C-alpha cells in the first residue's frame with residue numbers, strides 16, 4: 001500500500017449537467033509512469049486538476065500519497081511536482097534566479113540547481129533572462145523547477161507537445177532517470193509513441209471514459225487479432241505473411257535458404273489500438 005502513490009476509484013466529473021469524466025479507476029505505483037492518453041477534450045487535464053486538488057470530483061474517491069483529494073492542501077506541494085504549461089516562469093529573472101526563487105519557496109536544497117540545469121541542458125543558459133528562452137528551453141526550465149524538491153509524484157500534462165525530437169528525447173531521458181530514482185509520474189499525452197516508450201501502464205481515455213487499461217505491450221498484443229509477419233529478403237523484396245500453412249512453409253524455405261534479412265511481427269501500435277477501440281484518431 002505504501003508504494004501506491006495514486007489511486008482513483010469511480011471518479012466522475014460533470015460540468016453543469018455534462019459528464020466529462022465517467023467512472024475512472026486507475027492506480028500509480030512508486031517508480032512507475034502511468035500515461036493517460038486521449039484526444040483533445042478527452043478529460044486528461046481535468047483528471048490532473050482533480051488529483052492535484054484544484055478541482056473537486058462530482059463523485060468517486062481519489063488518493064494521492066495516501067491523502068484523499070478532498071483533504072489536499074498546499075502542504076501536498078512539498079511532495080508533488082506539476083508541469084501543466086510554461087506559465088509561472090518569471091521572464092525578467094534569469095534561468096538561475098528562477099530556480100533559486102522556487103528553491104526557496106519549495107524549501108529545496110539550492111545545491112540541486114546546478115545539477116538540474118545541467119541535466120536539462122540549460123547550464124549554459126543560466127544567466128539568460130527566462131523570457132528569452134526558446135519554447136523547448138522554457139519547457140525544460142519548467143520541468144527542472146518542478147523536480148527541484150525531489151517530489152514523490154510528478155504530474156506532467158503533455159510534456160513534449162510542440163517540441164523538436166531532440167529536446168523531446170532529452171526530456172524522455174530525464175523522466176526515465178527520475179522514474180529509476182523512484183518518482184511516480186502521471187503523464188498525459190496524445191503522442192502514442194511517447195507513451196509506448198515511457199509508460200509502464202496506459203489508460204486510453206475517450207470522451208471521459210477509460211476504454212482500455214494495461215501495459216502498452218498487453219494492449220498491443222490484445223488487439224493483435226490477425227497475427228502476421230513482415231519478412232525482408234536479402235534481395236530487397238518485402239512480404240507480409242499470415243499464419244497459414246502455405247505462408248509458414250514459405251517462411252521456413254527462406255530461413256533455411258538463408259534468404260531472410262529480417263523478420264518482424266506486425267502487432268498493432270498503440271495508435272492502431274486506439275483507433276480500433278474508439279474509431280477515432282488521436283489528434
Ligand SMILES: Nc1ncnc2c1ncn2[C@@H]1O[C@H](COP(=O)(O)OP(=O)(O)OP(=O)(O)O)[C@@H](O)[C@H]1O
Pocket residue numbers: 015020038039040041042043044045046047
Ligand atoms: N471549466 C469548464 N467548464 C465546462 N466544461 C469544461 C471546463 N473545463 C473543461 N471542460 C470540458 O471538459 C472536457 C475535458 O476537458 P480537458 O481539458 O480535461 O480535456 P483534455 O483531454 O485535457 O484536452 P486537451 O488535450 O485539449 O488539453 C472538454 O469537453 C472541455 O470542453
